[in-house]
Amino acid sequence: MVHPTVTGEAERLRQRRFVGVMLAAPFLAAGAAVTLVTSSLGAAVTIAAIFAAFGLGWFEALLVAATGRMAVAGRTSIMLGGLALAAAIAAAGGLASPVALLAVALPVEAWWIAGSKRAALSGALTACAAILLQPLAGDLLPLGTVGIAPWHWLLPLAWALTLLPRAGALANTVVRAPAQPASDRLEDVIDAVVLRASPQGEVLDASIKSRSILKLAPELLLGAGLFDRVHLSDRVAYLTALADMRGGAPKRRLDLRIRLPRAGSGSVDNFRPFNLELIGGEADRDVMTLVLRENDDVAALREELVEARETAATAEVAKGRFLAVVSHELRTPLNAIIGFSDMLLHEMFGGFKDPRQKEYVGLVRESGQHLLSVVTSILDVSRIEAGAYATEMEPFRFVEAVDMCRSMMRPLAEAKSIMLATQISADTGEINADRRAVQQILINLVSNAVKFTPDGGSVVIGAKRVGSRLHFWVSDTGIGIAEEDFANLGKPFTQIQNDYTRRFEGSGLGLSLVKGLVELHEGSMSIESAPGEGTTVTIGLPVNGPKRRPGAASSDVLAMPATKPKGEKDGERNGSLRKTA
Numbered sequence: 001m002v003h004p005t006v007t008g009e010a011e012r013l014r015q016r017r018f019v020g021v022m023l024a025a026p027f028l029a030a031g032a033a034v035t036l037v038t039s040s041l042g043a044a045v046t047i048a049a050i051f052a053a054f055g056l057g058w059f060e061a062l063l064v065a066a067t068g069r070m071a072v073a074g075r076t077s078i079m080l081g082g083l084a085l086a087a088a089i090a091a092a093g094g095l096a097s098p099v100a101l102l103a104v105a106l107p108v109e110a111w112w113i114a115g116s117k118r119a120a121l122s123g124a125l126t127a128c129a130a131i132l133l134q135p136l137a138g139d140l141l142p143l144g145t146v147g148i149a150p151w152h153w154l155l156p157l158a159w160a161l162t163l164l165p166r167a168g169a170l171a172n173t174v175v176r177a178p179a180q181p182a183s184d185r186l187e188d189v190i191d192a193v194v195l196r197a198s199p200q201g202e203v204l205d206a207s208i209k210s211r212s213i214l215k216l217a218p219e220l221l222l223g224a225g226l227f228d229r230v231h232l233s234d235r236v237a238y239l240t241a242l243a244d245m246r247g248g249a250p251k252r253r254l255d256l257r258i259r260l261p262r263a264g265s266g267s268v269d270n271f272r273p274f275n276l277e278l279i280g281g282e283a284d285r286d287v288m289t290l291v292l293r294e295n296d297d298v299a300a301l302r303e304e305l306v307e308a309r310e311t312a313a314t315a316e317v318a319k320g321r322f323l324a325v326v327s328h329e330l331r332t333p334l335n336a337i338i339g340f341s342d343m344l345l346h347e348m349f350g351g352f353k354d355p356r357q358k359e360y361v362g363l364v365r366e367s368g369q370h371l372l373s374v375v376t377s378i379l380d381v382s383r384i385e386a387g388a389y390a391t392e393m394e395p396f397r398f399v400e401a402v403d404m405c406r407s408m409m410r411p412l413a414e415a416k417s418i419m420l421a422t423q424i425s426a427d428t429g430e431i432n433a434d435r436r437a438v439q440q441i442l443i444n445l446v447s448n449a450v451k452f453t454p455d456g457g458s459v460v461i462g463a464k465r466v467g468s469r470l471h472f473w474v475s476d477t478g479i480g481i482a483e484e485d486f487a488n489l490g491k492p493f494t495q496i497q498n499d500y501t502r503r504f505e506g507s508g509l510g511l512s513l514v515k516g517l518v519e520l521h522e523g524s525m526s527i528e529s530a531p532g533e534g535t536t537v538t539i540g541l542p543v544n545g546p547k548r549r550p551g552a553a554s555s556d557v558l559a560m561p562a563t564k565p566k567g568e569k570d571g572e573r574n575g576s577l578r579k580t581a
Helices: 009-036 043-067 071-092 098-114 117-140 150-161 167-176 232-246 296-329 331-345 355-386 398-415 435-451 483-488 510-520 566-570
Strands: 193-197 203-206 251-259 271-280 288-294 393-397 419-424 430-434 458-466 469-476 524-529 535-542 577-580
Touching: 009 043, 009 071, 009 098, 009 150, 043 071, 071 098, 071 117, 098 117, 098 150, 232 251, 232 271, 296 331, 296 355, 331 355, 355 510, 393 398, 398 419, 398 435, 398 458, 398 469, 430 435, 435 458, 435 469, 435 510, 435 535, 510 524, 510 535
Parallel strands: 419 458
Antiparallel strands: 193 203, 193 288, 251 271, 271 288, 393 430, 458 469, 469 535, 524 535, 524 577
């Protein structure tokens, strides 16, 4: 019942003894009331005296237990003890009664609690004052004629019996009183909580360091107190370590989380990381030592993680604001540039005096359209990453999306003499998906295929239905992809660089946007390529649409994991790679 804020061992001992005396003293007072007062003052006064004794004594004990301060309570209790002693002697018939021997109890109990000569002297002076005041108490109490009876010996004998179990502690107090040498025990040397436990894990003893490290009184860790505070997911490792120790292991070490008292009402996660070392006893095999230390490394990592999350959240807000500015400040003037360039190219206000003027206006228009497509792709990728890309699922014939893509990409393919062909299976039918997203996937894949295919090559768009999924692919006879470049595929603003691809413009957003759109549809994506042998990108989408609720969007874009060369995987020719996302 000692308050947890009291950390000094000597002060805790004083408060523990004070609380014990205050809890036990009312029983002796109640016995005195029944023995001495009932016959002269009646049952009502006796019951009132008993209630007063228990109320005052236990109030003093609870006051010290709740506050950890016993200065005022100590002075009050010794004064009340003196008054009670004076009343008891007067009620017993005066100093000739054996009850007067209880005067010895005040200095003895004061010395027992405080362990000092000053406290014993204070108790002796209070007892002398009680003896001197007892005639006055006899005059104030209507006791009538009081006779000395043999049973008055019961009261001093009852108090004397309480000294028997305390005899050993009294002797130790005398020995310890002169000096308190510095301790060299393990518990006081290391900055850790040292516990003694049975082979079954029941804590038998805990060091005082638990108050500063765990913010817990040692008594709260006894028995199963430690196990009850171990995090649920760490209990298996803890029990396994105990089993190993019972099996004869000399030492075990593990990391675990301990539940500490909550710092406040707003604290949610009150588990802290600790290192626990279990050491077997050499002399006593039935007792092992547990050393519990704070895991500062894990705690520091947790703090860094919290800071990183806050930084990432701030960066996400800043990125959103930046993209909003980009959308307004770039797209608006770009639309004007493209529109007026079209008007000039159509010579709506007269012809050009020099043919080079028309050529330059055409370059301005193409550059504006390219920059507008880059800005649009950036915004689309950001919406997908933020989970704000709105999809509208509708059934449509997949071949219609292919025809639209071919009509858009045909001029680009013809400029490089590239054959743009299709291999659409007859059972392709309809698919329930976002039409705009599927068309964007096809356009980006075909655009990349045409861009990285040399003049005179071929690009094929194929599709077939496999069960409940529609598989479509875009294959080319282009430069292919080297094994070391697969790790960078699909990263925004990253383009595979070599002597050939550096001749082409591009923001590196096409494949990243495709990955995000495929993920929104709960689809799959795989890439098979080898240097100089072309590339095939295969997309698999559910025919009936994604299973998530309509309108839901993916909260992130999954990165494609790196894989081994296909030739090493299934025995095919070396250099061919397959990658699945």
